[in-house]
Amino acid sequence: MIGFQIVNILIILIFIGLFILFIKHAGQYIQTRVRLSWLLGAYLAVLIISFLLLNIIPQEEILARDRVGEEELEIAARAERDFYSALEEGWLDQLEGVYKLGSWDFELEEEEEWLLIRNGDETHLPFTVIIDREGDPGRIQAHYYVTRTIFRQVDVTPELEPPHVSFEGNRLIVEESEWQEFEVASFQREFVVRQFSPGKPGVQEQVQPGERVTSVEGARIHSTTGDVSVFGEQALYLKVPEDIQVGHSGFPGQVRFMEDLPR
Amino acid sequence: MTVSSTKNSLLETVKKQYMFKLRLYINLFISLIVVQVIAILFSSGGVGSHGTSTGNINFFEKTFSSDIIIVFSLMWAFFAAVLLTTRDYRDMDFVFIGNRVSSNISNMVFLATASLVAGFTAVLGGVLPRVILYYSLGPHHILSDNYFLSLGDLSLAVLATFLYLILICALGYFCGMLVQLSKAFVVIIPALFFGTLITASAREEAHLVDYVFNFFVEESSLSLFLVKVIFTAAVLFGSSLLMSNRLEVRK
Structure with a gap:
């Protein structure tokens, strides 16, 4: 057990070492500051555009489909x-x-x-x-x-x-x-925000409609994460x-x- | 009058050093971008999944979040703060006429700015996979809970991430300063950290790291969390400042 933890720690330390080396030397191969600024600007632009795109996605396309009452x-x-x-x-x-x-x-x-x-x-x-x-x-x-x-x-x-x-x-x-395969994507709020949601961290996603629905005696209702x-x-x-x-x-x-x- | 002009002079110096550092340390932002892009790639496959089947249909759910991007950004913030305390970075301050106080304060303001940028980009980094999924998976396969991010949600997430980043920066700066004071801390700090984790997990009981962690993570009031972070960061930065002065005296 302890040996396993030591191996884990060694891996973490190697990872940290690489991380520090990377942070220290990143950017040195890009010669001019102008290029660095452009790179930074382009990254910010992509992120901001993605936020704008998210807000123009028709909400009804997604909302209409899910959440059976x-x-x-x-x-x-x-x-x-x-x-x-x-x-x-x-x-x-x-x-x-x-x-x-x-x-x-x-x-x-x-x-x-x-x-x-x-x-x-x-x-x-x-x-x-x-x-x-x-x-x-x-x-x-x-x-x-x-x-x-x-x-x-x-x-x-x-x-x-x-x-x-x-x-x-x-x-x-x-x-x-x-x-048939039916794949769905679900989303979690950032962990830094979940703690400020009403109730305990993570409870935001654990609203229990299932508990109310179990009034149907004998029915098999599967509720894993609250949905x-x-x-x-x-x-x-x-x-x-x-x-x-x-x-x-x-x-x-x-x-x-x-x-x-x-x- | 003299006190006022000294204050003005300190503010001016800090401002100049801060502006200078913003331009000079741009490579730190590049490393932030690379770290976040790697984290976005990791996140794009989902942070969790579970599946089940009934009849002849397989259900598969993938969960997405910005958590990995934020964790990577926190790690970046810690090491970026440590780097600012190293000799290479401290020597750059000699370009300007100033003192340890102005240098440290400008570093702290720089770290605050970097935290704001990192917080903003880390949260927005989680938006990119959402948009890509909409076009790749299709709207009918997306659960709407937490999918959309209003400006209010975005602001709250950026603020919370920023506060965590500031906290980690203050911790990194403090650890970096300890190491500058004595190289023995290069061994002592990780040994203390991992040693506490190992012994506590062997005894299967809560340990100091747990208590410190929970002090922040279990705070459900944003305003109280803000106070906790500001107070802790002020203590850590203040201690770093004192250690930095001692470092100067020793040299």
Whole structure:
């Protein structure tokens, strides 16, 4: 432990030595004072221009996007909590905050007696498949439902994509859509200013809307730095004819039949 | 009348020396620019990040701030203040007719000016990555909290940074003067500093450096912080002035 600290201190001392040498000799290779002044002036100009540019950036472009309000957060959290019961009990249309991202309709051959739902990927699919046998004869209807996904109070639901669903022979092939990256940049006030913000240093960013939203009992709300995230639920809802045999492959524990569910 | 003319003469000398130093020590500002540009480059990748995923979407958040730029500027301020106490820099004062007092006061005024410039550029240095991110990442991927900086925010940040810089300059000047008094302090000061850190961390308890640090960092009132900084800087600069006179007597 002490040895590790000594190595750290040596590194710091070397760094400090280089720093001093640098400060002492910086500028000596630039021969004239006029050039030095120009360099200083140019640096200041770039910084001032960047400040002016920051202030002409349309604020609504940034502000309009983020900060989902508390009420919407509650709706999203409630939808996430009640999603499966609503889907399985048939009252999904009454649940606020549920979106249909994709729908497919396939015709079945008359003589088809069985259907295989196959995971077209080798990976685990991040949603459940619910099968309802009360579908129209000769047709398979698929709907992909999601509840809102809110990351750091930014609604990213429009970024979500449905899976790829295709029908070949008597196989319904479900494949995951491409993995998506959602990157956000957040900003902190300078540490020299944070101490003057109301409350303790750093608390400025720890306003806890999540605590108020947790009034939605049982909802999974993720609050790390004070900003709330609600990760939505997703499900592929299939309506198949009553008389068809349904099998599945590649969905360990992810396929549920409506008739098997407790009502 | 004599006191007044002496005061005027001291002020005049300080003013001349200050103006002279502003031109002569411009290389210190160049080193500040380089230090800040390096810090801006370090900051442009973000000072922190965390990620999570749900479904088939990866969320990744990067946090940006000017903290690294300010810390680098504080380090620059400390060593720039130390440099001003070295013989090379003190010898430059002989170009002017003056004394240790005028030389020290002009150094302090110069350090105050340098702190103001460094504070201003350090805070604005944090604005540049914001603008670049707006155009590179796009507005839809920027969380608005603390993104925009009003003139009031800017002024507060510059003032706070300036105060920290003044404090560090005073400390650097004081340490530099101690070293000029006796070269033994080149070893004693770092040994004391790091020694306190090592022993305290080994015992896992708060130490002197912690107390001193918290005295300033945990102050939530700007006016009280201002008083603390002015008082501490005055004590440190005043002590440096006394040490400088002693240095002159010894020579």
